[in-house]
Amino acid sequence: MTGNWELKQELEDFLYREAHILDxxxxxxxxxLFTEDAEYLVPxxxxxxxxxxxxxHPVIRDDKAMLTVRVHKDxxxxxxxxxxxxxxxxxxxxxxxxxxxxxxxVEVRSAFTVRQxxxxxxxxxxxxxxxxxxxxxxxxxxIARREVHLDSTVLxxxxxxxx
Numbered sequence: 001m002t003g004n005w006e007l008k009q010e011l012e013d014f015l016y017r018e019a020h021i022l023d024x025x026x027x028x029x030x031x032x033l034f035t036e037d038a039e040y041l042v043p044x045x046x047x048x049x050x051x052x053x054x055x056x057h058p059v060i061r062d063d064k065a066m067l068t069v070r071v072h073k074d075x076x077x078x079x080x081x082x083x084x085x086x087x088x089x090x091x092x093x094x095x096x097x098x099x100x101x102x103x104x105x106v107e108v109r110s111a112f113t114v115r116q117x118x119x120x121x122x123x124x125x126x127x128x129x130x131x132x133x134x135x136x137x138x139x140x141x142x143i144a145r146r147e148v149h150l151d152s153t154v155l156x157x158x159x160x161x162x163x
Contacts (some may be wrong), residue, residue, distance in 0.1 A: 004097070007097065007106070008095065008097050010141075011095065011097055011106065011108055011134065011141065012092075012095050014134070014141045015092045015095060015108070015110060015132075016092060018030065018033055019090035019091070019092050021033070022088060022090050022161075022162055023088050023089055023090055025085055027071040027074070027075070027162075028071065030071070030162065031064070031067060031068055031071055033141075033142055033143055034064050034067065034142060034143045034144075035064070035135055035137060035142045035143065035144045036064055037063075037064070037144065038063065038064045038067070038142075038143055038144055038145065038146075039061070039062070039063060039144075039145045039146070040060065040061075040062040040063075040066075040067055040145075040146050040148075040162075041058055041060065041061050041062075041145070041146065041147045041148065042058055042059040042060040042061075042147075042148045042149075042150065042159070042163070043058045043059070043147065043149065044058055044059055059150075059159065060148075060159065067162075074160075081118075081160045082118070082160050084118070084119070085118075086116045086117065086118040086160065086161055087116070087117045087118070088114055088115065088116050088117075088161055089114065089115045090112060090113075090114050090163075091112060091113045091114070092110050092111070092112050093110065093111050093112070093113075094109075094110055094111040095108060095109070095110045096108070096109045096110070100133060100134075100135075101133075102135075104135055104136040104137075105133055105134065105135045105136075105144065106133070106134050107131065107132070107133055108130075108131075108132045108133075108134055109129065109130070109131050109132075110129065110130050110132070111127075111128070111129050111130075112126075112127065112128060112129070112130060112163060113125065113126070113127045114126040114127075114161065114163060116161055126150060126152075126161075126163065127150075127151045127152075128148060128149050128150040128151045128152075128163070129148075129149045129151075130146060130147065130148050130149070130163065131146075131147045131149070132145065132146050132147075133145040133146075146163075148163045150163075
């Protein structure tokens with residue numbers, strides 16, 4: 001994919017717009033960015049010597065139906081961790097685009113930083129990398145798979161936001 005600057009710019013624009021959607025708490029619009037067969041994965045990370053598989057189950061392994069349940073749970077007002085709703089700022093950078101497994105898919109790697117502020121003085125910073133598979137659907141892009149690698153071996157709290 002080296003040299004296809006127009007495609008890279010189009011995909012970066014998609015990711016930047018997604019960040020704004022998340023920060024504006026337009027979560028129904030965010031769900032629309034996913035394919036029906038989407039997978040959203042946050043593996044458990046351990047820093048050990050050598051190349052070993054992660055221990056245990058992922059922190060998050062959702063399909064689109066589970067992502068929808070999470071979004072609707074927060075909208076009920078009974079999700080106390082998100083009452084009031086967190087203020088977030090998603091910063092996306094270091095976007096790299098590679099060919100995907102099919103002609104209508106691309107593999108996109110990016111880095112992110114998210115600042116989350118909630119409940120007066122409670123604040124967290126999240127950093128990491130994402131590996132997305134984006135699929136062209138009806139002339140636009142949708143997320144078919146997202147794998148989030150948090151740069152933390154100890155999470156500062158439960159995860160109540162999306163990356």
